[in-house]
Amino acid sequence: MADTADVLVIGGGPAALCIASELHQRGVVVEGIAPNPVDAPWPNTYGIWADELKMVGLEQLLEHRWSDTVSYFGEGGIKAQDQSHGHGIDYGLFDRSALQRYWLERAEGVVWHQDTAERVEAGAATTTVTSASGVTLQARLVIDASGSRTPHIRRPDQGPVAGQAAYGVVGRFSKPPIEAGRFVLMDYRCDHLSEEQRSEPPTFLYAMDLGEGVFFVEETSLALAPGVPYDVLKQRLQQRLDQRAVEITEVIHEEFCLFPMNLPLPDRSQPLLAFGGAASMVHPASGYMVGALLRRGPDLAQALAEVLANPALGSEALARRGWQALWPIELVLRHQLYQFGLSRLMGFNEALLRTHFATFFSLPREEWFGFLTNTLPLPRLMGVMLRLFALSPWELRRGLVLGASPRKKPRW
Template sequence: MADRVDVLVLGGGPAALCITSELNQRGVTVAGVAPDPVDAPWPNTYGIWANELKAVGLDHLLEHRWSDTVSYFGAGGSTAQDHSQVHGIDYGLFDRAALQRYWLGRAEGVSWHQGRAERVQAGSAITTVTCASGETLRARLVIDASGSRTPHIRRPDQGPVAGQAAYGVVGRFSKAPIEAGRFVLMDYRCDHLSAAQRQEPPTFLYAMDLGDGLFFVEETSLAFAPGVPYDVLKQRLQQRLALRGVQITEVIHEEFCLFPMNLPLPDRSQSVLAFGGAASMVHPASGYMVGALLRRGPDLAQALAVALANPALGSEALARRGWQALWPTELVLRHQLYQFGLGRLMGFNEALLRTHFATFFSLPQEEWFGFLTNTLPLPRLMAVMLRLFALSPWELRRGLVLGFPSAQSPMFTQSAG
């Protein structure tokens, strides 16, 4: 590696590979630092609405695709209450290896250093990264794409951060846990829970038929601080399956997920840029991020390529332009609206959450889809939120305006700031 590069990217996950590949495609001299080999298999699954991928021409990166996409928002226990809410839009699961190969292929020629960035010293002109091994790397700009837990990105302290936790199993079952060929986005039916459990933070089932007798079932919480423990999620999943006479006969893969939903936006005056989870790009309303990476990575890379063409610009000036491109005022305001909404939902009990989501998915498809993918312009987003408020029953409106006291659980006391 030369004495210095234009951009040094920290991390080896989807966010790091995405921005590295986009910069590389624009002729930027870029290198990466990752704690593990960048071609090592990713442990978690990544889902996305198929139309998000179609918009960027990457439909071929899906391993599975479902047209039968539904949710359940009844309490359970009767035919009427078990009625599914049909979404009418395809959902897909990434072929993780194909997505990884796609980005690595576009990052051909990039120098990857295996190690962990221990210290990042940003100067006005050059930023120096010292790895745990003692190796020192220098760049005009460092982009931290190593995840939300990075110690190298400053952000304001706005209280406890709420996490979306999930425990899932890919496996075989004594009988199909969901309808054949179906994808279940949210199953909030709670007839498997005790009265005491219904006073605890609500959880829902996220599930899909993978074909050949394989299914993925995952018990998921919305967002709580602290996150719902994995053993609680596992117990609830087992209870849910047991009530429907389903047993797990073979566990092929267990998935444990915990990521922040209301992480404050970073201090955008700092001389180290961030991308992905480190940049608070997880959607506060849905928990999704890969679609945002695919949409926003090219624009950020293009803005940086233009700025880097000016040799007089150093770390401080380049980072400032990067932050402006990544978080323009429009996106900041939308993010704040989403965080406000999440803060309200975190105070809802399971009955109110079921009512809320049933109302939300009764909106026109283009509106709820745009809301969940963060693709609505700010005026349209505000109009959709007002429409949702108008459609909501009185008790739900009261909660959206005033919030609720922490009567149900201590976890409900946190807000999204």
């Protein structure tokens, strides 16, 4: 590049477009580098509680919205049809192209290089990125928003990283796999599983009616290290459908997801900044991130725009200020609390996990919503966790304090 950009963003997914657009809106000279065109369709679906979008005034970005939102935590069978837990809050699915277009329009004027960042070297004043094609790009600050698997961001090794794995199908079925017009956040009923399968790490159904006879059904593992294999998830989804005499008549789209739930926070002294999955922004308790991008992107961009106005600051100083804005001590402590809770849940068997979620969703709506969206201040978050502990039956309390008894190694 002829001139050094203020910021170079690595990546072309939601996190990259979000931070590039927010910086551009604040007059920052931004460039990007991504291996694929930034307007290429995104393969995965993104869900969000509608109230979370309402906070940032972007409810128009929803393609689907459900008011009938439920979960099932019962044993299964006919009786369990009457044991759904209503959440009393709308859930939505993003219109992916509208979300992508929203950020691209706000980033109009940003130069995107279609290439792969292979080497990143921070100097005193600028950081140099060398691409796979041999092109050299420079910027006062580089932000890695290329995802959790990035090789460029340093983070401590805290043992195996747990992944949330999911296999899903968008399609048509011989009869509705869930009730018409309904969204199912978690269906932990297990009447379709063998006794041996019930002793293995549990999975749940995440499903929704997309209208016009099309449904999305997805078998999901909350978190496990290593993640549950796709063939296991696919088999369990098929067993679940078979138990209810539902056949898939048309597959419109298959979805495969695997992302880290307890990725350690990056080394926040490094001269390279991160955003999105690369910055460990996936919620350790829920696996969601897009809401966090929409809330935290503007604040980070504003903090960076202010320090970039000082031409004397180089990459290290700019990155330090960026890390402080992205991960203040309040958010670090909340993240640690969530990771502690996840470490307990990962050891729960299916019965204990069902009990936990039934208890969790009995909390007042603003409390479980704030917990799942990471919008509760630290003192309130701690209060909610204490209330959950107080409401829990003895076996669940024991598991939350001591961890669950070791389960046998799954056959997969």
